[in-house]
Amino acid sequence: MNAKSSPLLSLTPLEKTPDQGVNLWVYHSLRRALMCGQIEPGLPLTIRGLAEVLHVSPMPIREALHRLTCEGAVEVRDNRRVMVPQMTAARFKELYELRIVLETHAAESALPYCRPEHLAELERLDHLIDLAYQNNDTGEGSLANQDFHRYLYQRNPFQVAVPLIESIWLQLGPFVRFAKNKLTQHYRIDRHKEALQALHQQNAFALRRAIEADIRDGLASIQALEGIHAHFKEQALSA
Amino acid sequence: MNAKSSPLLSLTPLEKTPDQGVNLWVYHSLRRALMCGQIEPGLPLTIRGLAEVLHVSPMPIREALHRLTCEGAVEVRDNRRVMVPQMTAARFKELYELRIVLETHAAESALPYCRPEHLAELERLDHLIDLAYQNNDTGEGSLANQDFHRYLYQRNPFQVAVPLIESIWLQLGPFVRFAKNKLTQHYRIDRHKEALQALHQQNAFALRRAIEADIRDGLASIQALEGIHAHFKEQALSA
DNA sequence: TAGGCATTTTCGTGATCACAATTAGATGCG
DNA sequence: CGCATCTAATTGTGATCACGAAAATGCCTA
Known part of the structure; x- marks a missing residue:
């Protein structure tokens, strides 16, 4: 059992999901975390890691990360790792x-x-x-x-x-x-x-x-x- | 065998995939089709339908549609159907x-x-x-x-x-x-x-x-x- | 003890499956 | 013959699995 040591993220995941799908709940949680600077720029974000933190399957995480990518909130390094872009x-x-x-x-x-x-x-x-x-x-x-x-x-x-x-x-x-x-x-x-x-x-x-x-x-x-x-x-x- | 009667779309799917993943190839194909007005606004786009047209699994279509959604190219009606938005x-x-x-x-x-x-x-x-x-x-x-x-x-x-x-x-x-x-x-x-x-x-x-x-x-x-x-x-x- | 190489683990991608929700077609009643 | 209702097909969502690639780890050698 690989007990991921990933919890470098506190990620208060917003209040529970009222009625909107798990998908949107994950997206808004990550968005909120980004907006409040709770995610260290440069730190690699992994699908499975976030899935474990938020206690959901990897699928909603994957979609949320893709959406955040096309919104410019995170970027994909050399076609693999995704992270908050460094600021200049x-x-x-x-x-x-x-x-x-x-x-x-x-x-x-x-x-x-x-x-x-x-x-x-x-x-x-x-x-x-x-x-x-x-x-x-x-x-x-x-x-x-x-x-x-x-x-x-x-x-x-x-x-x-x-x-x-x-x-x-x-x-x-x-x-x-x-x-x-x-x-x-x-x-x-x-x-x-x-x-x-x-x-x-x-x-x-x-x-x-x-x-x-x-x-x-x-x-x-x-x-x-x-x-x-x-x-x-x-x-x-x-x- | 449900032979989908969907081919209202010609969708010249760009030149074949050079090396980039199926995901990006689908996205660029749909984007090109959108840009050239090959998709009728208001016509409902379905994941499985497009998957059959492009001969890929539903997964890359799903991700491409989500990306196009957050780029404003298509919109989701009442949380289900996705289509090219009507212009005013x-x-x-x-x-x-x-x-x-x-x-x-x-x-x-x-x-x-x-x-x-x-x-x-x-x-x-x-x-x-x-x-x-x-x-x-x-x-x-x-x-x-x-x-x-x-x-x-x-x-x-x-x-x-x-x-x-x-x-x-x-x-x-x-x-x-x-x-x-x-x-x-x-x-x-x-x-x-x-x-x-x-x-x-x-x-x-x-x-x-x-x-x-x-x-x-x-x-x-x-x-x-x-x-x-x-x-x-x-x-x-x-x- | 430090550096190069092979093994192992982890990761993202893409496919398939199960399920709830919605819709379209069929059916029955007025 | 028209409309409300019911049924069945279709859809999007979310979960799980398989696979190739990239990293991390450990091992061996100089």
Whole structure:
């Protein structure tokens, strides 16, 4: 009996499966773990290993890993091993620029559809963010922040950018866990309030500026962390 | 023996599998079929049916369909049936706006990495596009056009937008087949030439304008088709 | 004691099987 | 003759198995 010594992963597997298949439950569990930085980049993820950790058959794991692969959350090395990709400073910068491009566009395209009741819901979601950060729960705060942005963008019923944005979030997720210092939280301007005001005034330009500033603030609060680049793999330039 | 009457699909399954697994071969075959509009939107795709058409076991089909699902190429109706999503005018417009946002950004970020030898390759790819259209091969022309754009964007070694752009292409793919009229080809301005000139001059602004114009030209040539909207499902507004 | 090679283990892939859910066709009632 | 119901075929999901390839382990030699 090979008692796998794999449990380098705690992997709180979300609350039990309500009704959705085992497949989706495994996917969401792994996704959550990725997003909260519970999986070490570079550590090889094996199908059978994860299957044992989550107490399911290898099949749902296989499908979840494939899905996460095509979403960019994990990558396949030389056609075999799968792992969370190493981050580089250049890729980090590209991902954040893409966030700005995509999310300012998504916000502007959602602006005409925003009704007063939606603004109320956004204020509620923004309050949840504050609560999470007051509890020093960085992971939950990050997820709540995504809920705020996602709800805004999805006001546009024809929105097609959200899956792409979520893919970017997923690629950045494993590295935001280092932003545990709430120091910058004290001094930061609440860009969400600015966004809400812009929404109220139906001011597309102000909305874009608020969203961009919000994203740049998050980036700055991460880059301000000393030693953050130690977690980035030096890029092997093969020009 | 249930002789499936499914062959509503011709599905020229690409050239045989060179060395990559059956999995990837199936995926690329389906992707190619999607891109060339060989699969009727709304027609239900079944795992076992496709498995019989491609003469493989259901397993590679299952994985390919899942991957195409998370790329937005196909969608799952009420958690069971999978099919090419119906297009609406609103979604069409959103997808093209997203193309412009993503591709102008990708082009600009690739600009600093463009060397003379890359420009030569781009001219070669542009020539292939002309050849395809001269042969009235719309499908091949569309693929060649994607090769041109992809090669340009990938000059940036830290590019992260290309997978997202390919997802948009994949969602638009099944509907560009209607653009079979080469009438607009005669009068259109060659935006790729403009892009190449901008690249040569390292002019970011001109490059963005060329790429945006190129995309808008393609959109216009499709929308100019009378009756194209007959292929769009009227959107069911549930506000 | 360190390095090269062969054996063994582990892994991903692809195939087949069993089962619940859904759907399409058949049947019976009004 | 039309419609509701029931039955049977079909589908997606999840589990298990077999196989070739890649790694890890151990062994042997210099």
